[in-house]
Amino acid sequence: MRIAVDVMGTDYGPREIILGSIDAVKEYGCSVVLVGDEHQINEILLNCGEYNNEKITIVHAGNVIEMNEHPAISVKTKQDASIVVATKLLHTKKCDALVSAGSTGAAVAAALFGLGRIKGVERPAIATPIPNVTGTTVVVDSGAKVDAKPNHLVQNAIMGSIYAELILNIEEPRVGLLNIGEEEIKGNEQALATYPLLKNTEQIHFIGNVEGRDINKGTVDVVVCDGFVGNIVLKVEEGLAQALMTLLRGTISEGGILAKLGALLIKRSLKRLKKKIDPAEYGGALLLGVKAPFIICHGSSKAKSIKNAIGVAIDFAKKDVVTKIGDTVAVKGKCNN
Amino acid sequence: MRIAVDVMGTDYGPREIILGSIDAVKEYGCSVVLVGDEHQINEILLNCGEYNNEKITIVHAGNVIEMNEHPAISVKTKQDASIVVATKLLHTKKCDALVSAGSTGAAVAAALFGLGRIKGVERPAIATPIPNVTGTTVVVDSGAKVDAKPNHLVQNAIMGSIYAELILNIEEPRVGLLNIGEEEIKGNEQALATYPLLKNTEQIHFIGNVEGRDINKGTVDVVVCDGFVGNIVLKVEEGLAQALMTLLRGTISEGGILAKLGALLIKRSLKRLKKKIDPAEYGGALLLGVKAPFIICHGSSKAKSIKNAIGVAIDFAKKDVVTKIGDTVAVKGKCNN
Numbered sequence: 059m060r061i062a063v064d065v066m067g068t069d070y071g072p073r074e075i076i077l078g079s080i081d082a083v084k085e086y087g088c089s090v091v092l093v094g095d096e097h098q099i100n101e102i103l104l105n106c107g108e109y110n111n112e113k114i115t116i117v118h119a120g121n122v123i124e125m126n127e128h129p130a131i132s133v134k135t136k137q138d139a140s141i142v143v144a145t146k147l148l149h150t151k152k153c154d155a156l157v158s159a160g161s162t163g164a165a166v167a168a169a170l171f172g173l174g175r176i177k178g179v180e181r182p183a184i185a186t187p188i189p190n191v192t193g194t195t196v197v198v199d200s201g202a203k204v205d206a207k208p209n210h211l212v213q214n215a216i217m218g219s220i221y222a223e224l225i226l227n228i229e230e231p232r233v234g235l236l237n238i239g240e241e242e243i244k245g246n247e248q249a250l251a252t253y254p255l256l257k258n259t260e261q262i263h264f265i266g267n268v269e270g271r272d273i274n275k276g277t278v279d280v281v282v283c284d285g286f287v288g289n290i291v292l293k294v295e296e297g298l299a300q301a302l303m304t305l306l307r308g309t310i311s312e313g314g315i316l317a318k319l320g321a322l323l324i325k326r327s328l329k330r331l332k333k334k335i336d337p338a339e340y341g342g343a344l345l346l347g348v349k350a351p352f353i354i355c356h357g358s359s360k361a362k363s364i365k366n367a368i369g370v371a372i373d374f375a376k377k378d379v380v381t382k383i384g385d386t387v388a389v390k391g392k393c394n395n
Numbered sequence: 396m397r398i399a400v401d402v403m404g405t406d407y408g409p410r411e412i413i414l415g416s417i418d419a420v421k422e423y424g425c426s427v428v429l430v431g432d433e434h435q436i437n438e439i440l441l442n443c444g445e446y447n448n449e450k451i452t453i454v455h456a457g458n459v460i461e462m463n464e465h466p467a468i469s470v471k472t473k474q475d476a477s478i479v480v481a482t483k484l485l486h487t488k489k490c491d492a493l494v495s496a497g498s499t500g501a502a503v504a505a506a507l508f509g510l511g512r513i514k515g516v517e518r519p520a521i522a523t524p525i526p527n528v529t530g531t532t533v534v535v536d537s538g539a540k541v542d543a544k545p546n547h548l549v550q551n552a553i554m555g556s557i558y559a560e561l562i563l564n565i566e567e568p569r570v571g572l573l574n575i576g577e578e579e580i581k582g583n584e585q586a587l588a589t590y591p592l593l594k595n596t597e598q599i600h601f602i603g604n605v606e607g608r609d610i611n612k613g614t615v616d617v618v619v620c621d622g623f624v625g626n627i628v629l630k631v632e633e634g635l636a637q638a639l640m641t642l643l644r645g646t647i648s649e650g651g652i653l654a655k656l657g658a659l660l661i662k663r664s665l666k667r668l669k670k671k672i673d674p675a676e677y678g679g680a681l682l683l684g685v686k687a688p689f690i691i692c693h694g695s696s697k698a699k700s701i702k703n704a705i706g707v708a709i710d711f712a713k714k715d716v717v718t719k720i721g722d723t724v725a726v727k728g729k730c731n732n
Contacts, residue, residue: 126578191641201575204583238538238626241463246541246623270630274638286583287624289575293607294631301611302639304528305671309664320660327646327654334642 059086061371062153065094066122066140067160069358075159076102078364080114085365086372089113091153093144095120119143122160125357129163133171141165145172148350155351155371157342159359166202169348176380178387181206182347183214183285184354185221186292187340192276196222196231200343201289208252211235211282212259217346217383218280219262224377225344225370231279234268236287241267248284256282261386299335341366344374346383351375396423398708399490402431403459403477404497406695412496413439415701417451422702423709426450428490430481432457456480459497462694466500470508478502482509485687492688492708494679496696503539506685513717515724518543519684520551520622521691522558523629524677529613533559533568537680538626545589548572548619549596554683554720555617556599561714562681562707568616571605573624578604585621593619598723636672678703681711683720688712 063079065072072094079090092099096118103109103116119140123132133142141160145168147153158165166182175182183199198218203210215233222231235256237245242253244267256264268278273291283291310321321328333339341363342355351374355367400416402409409431416427429436433455440446440453456477460469470479478497482505484490495502503519512519520536535555540547552570559568572593574582579590581604593601605615610628620628647658658665670676678700679692688711692704 125576128580189642191638191645204575236627238541238623239462243465246621249623269634270627270632271634271637273631274634284583286575286586287627290573290607290624290628291631294610294628295607295635297606297608297611298632298635299639300608301528302636302668302672305526306664306668308528309667309671310661312667313661313664316660317664320657320662320664323653323657324647324650324661325657327643327650327657330646330649331639331643334646335639 059372059375060089060091060153061368062091062093062144062147062156063364063368064140064144064156064158064160065092065099066119067124067164070360072098073102074360075364077106077361078359079368080106080108081361081365082368083111083113086369088368088372089115090368091115091117091147093117093119093147094122094140117143117147123164125161127161127164129161129167133164133167139164141168142172145169148352149173154375155353157353157355157364157367157371159355159357159364162201162354165352165354166345169345169352173349173352176347176349176384176387178384179213179347181210181213182345183217184343185218185346186288186343187226188273188292188295189335190274190276194226194340195273195279195281196226197273197281197283197288197291198346199283199285199288200292201285202345204284204286206248206284208248208255211248211252211284212255213347213387215256215259215262215264215280215282216386218282220379220382220386221344221346222279224379224382225373228279230263232265232277233262233280233282234265234272234278236281236283237267237269239267240269261389296337337363339366341370344370350380396709396712397426397428397490398705399428399430399481399484399493400701400705401477401481401493401495401497402429402436403456404461404501407697409435410439411697412701414443414698415696416705417443417445418698418702419705420448420450423706425705425709426452427705428452428454428484430454430456430484431459431477454480454484460501462498464498464501466498466504470501470504476501478505479509482506485689486510491712492690494690494692494701494704494708496692496694496701499538499691502689502691503682506682506689510686510689512684513686513721513724515721516550516684518547518550519682520554521680522555522683523625523680524563525610525629525632526672527611527613531563531677532610532616532618533563534610534618534620534625534628535683536620536622536625537629538622539682541621541623543585543621545585545592548585548589548621549592550684550724552593552596552599552601552617552619553723555619557716557719557723558681558683559616561716561719562710565616567600569602569614570599570617570619571602571609571615573618573620574604574606576604577606598726633674674700676703678707681707686717688717
């Protein structure tokens, strides 16, 4: 198994991405192809003593697409950008899967132009796993397609369901439509039009509308939504978890010496909690609907996150999620209602 | 100051609403008019020994609109529903403000039909205060209008800004547009069309796009969004905070006797944290844009929440937020860009 890793365009620079790749090679026994500025990569590999590791190769890319660039235009004009070069390796089957922590928009555009959609899939979607009180919930779409049409949401449901089954090992995943009320009559135009379609989609186990408060409850496995809403939801989760830790530190420090002692005693419990809800543990999100395994990580991913993402990429390729999506979406007269 | 309180249609029944109203009368010296089933209200007042309190009066309403009913249809057909009767008291100036914890949709419909919009306001919006690490952020709209037009969002920004200034005492509140990236080119059609309008709205201090993770950070005071997105965001916040407490209890109990001792020592700190983030402390959301002070509380509000909501209702009426909104929205050639 050979994984292409785009090392450029992340918040902390290529070092963390390369460290995570090295760890993945050691843990999973896979090969990695590091795509990016050859000079920088060589220097970091030399520093790590991994310069001669034959499972680690470099493919030079002289350019990078930054977060603030227009994704589609940049992908078309910067053919030497790391994400474009890495996607080519995947398209030409020189690699089995791809991991990127650069601009999400650029990654989606590169995958669309460079790999293309699975036959029958109208729009790719990003499926992001997030922790709930009993396990994991997948939010799909968390940012690939804003202003999605109802049929796109139906396909999100099908693809998210396959992800939950194959990657998260959830049998008959419960699929819910993210909405502002449980009743079928609630919602915006998009949700109102999507509900009856999902009800008639035989490939999924649809449990109806779910609300924002259900996401972390463990009562739904696949939460279907528009990419605009999904992206905001994920970032609210991230921000609130951080804010609560900050506020807790504040109230503990107000609590004097005994509270501080208490904090010391539950330090390990807090650490376990942090690990449970740490996105790094989940190893990034899957771009579903394109013709090869494509993983998108948070821009602020550190080594552990990248290592885990490579683990997910291997799983994604091994379990052949791409073929399963193609077969399921192709079931006639069902996914198109 | 006389506040109409709709005691029906809540998760815990009229008792909690009545207890909160009694507390408000004691704390703020206001009068309350309890609207709902006379028999039930009398019984509860008798039990509390408040039957003869002259600051507490009852107006009977023989019907109630439940959460699962169609708001507009029910408000039109059930003229004896508590929310409709309470709104009439406000419209005829028999009360100065209204507090409801029943169906949000029914409350919005009753306010629209029974009070009408402030001249110049196209759609009312719900402004909900939520805690951030340094104070309070207002999310507007959190559920009054889904599929909002860009100009509705501009008015949300203006009304939210007035709320932040007058009720939360924030000078020159920072207004942000909730989006999936900071750059002006990011977003769905609605956000892309709204950004330039907000940039040209002189009545507000617009700081650009904000993301989900900014809501609890304390870097923005007024977060402007569509009612569909805002409602989901609020419920994600609610659900995640609860899930984190559940997960923390789990990791502490795994941590053995020392962790449990630690938990005991930080119990008061946790309580202070809980108080800081408890929606009950904020006393409900304001329905902005209708012709009288109208407060909407969570369906699961308990006595403390209702008492605080009545406090906010008094403030809302005293500071004459309604007139200020009318004057600001009426500034020609600005709010309509």
